[in-house]
Amino acid sequence: MSTYKTLFRQLHNELSIICAKSGKHQAEQTLKKQTALWQYKKLNLIKLGMSIKEVEEKLLQSKMDSKIIVPAHPEADTHALLGRTPEQEATEYRDLxxxxxxxTFLQSQRVYQELLERYNPGMNMEQSDKVRKTAHRVGLELPELK
Structure with a gap:
């Protein structure tokens, strides 16, 4: 029974790590989209000559609320594991x-992705960051966009 519980906990831990990372990434992307939307609305209001006070407040609020909240993952339900007998475990060797x-596959994929990001730092970088870093490498500085 301990083998089944151990495997279940390992699988749950790997899924929790994956869930946390993907949740963080999705939250970052949502925040980025929200900021871009408010900036777009602000530009449209400026273009029309209207007041941008409300849009600026929303933009500032989205910047202030820029903490990324990772969704909580559900706790492992081990109640189903407690009633198992050694005979049931032996017959379910293939399932184990x-x-x-x-x-193992999930853990390997996670480690592989981490290694890819570590050894290829520009892989997930945005185009503007790549241009800025390339310019900095040759001694130039790009102006800040507002």
Missing amino acids: QHIANIT
Whole structure:
């Protein structure tokens, strides 16, 4: 029974890590889109000659609320694991191997992605950041966009 519980906990931990990282990434993207939308609305109001006070407040509020909140992952439900007998475990060896393979695959994919990001730092970088860093490398500085 301990093998099944151990595999279940390992799988749950890997899924929790993946959920946290993807939730953080999605929150960052949502914040970025929200900021771009308010900036667009601000430009349209300036173009029409209207008051931009409300839009500026929303833009400032989105910058102030820029804390990224990672969604909580559900806790593991181990109640289903408690009633298992050793005979049931022995007959489900293939299932255990399958769970172990899934856990190993998820962990390997996570580590692979981390290594890709570490050894290829420009891979996930935006185009504007790449241009700025390239200009800095040759001794130039780009002006700040507002």
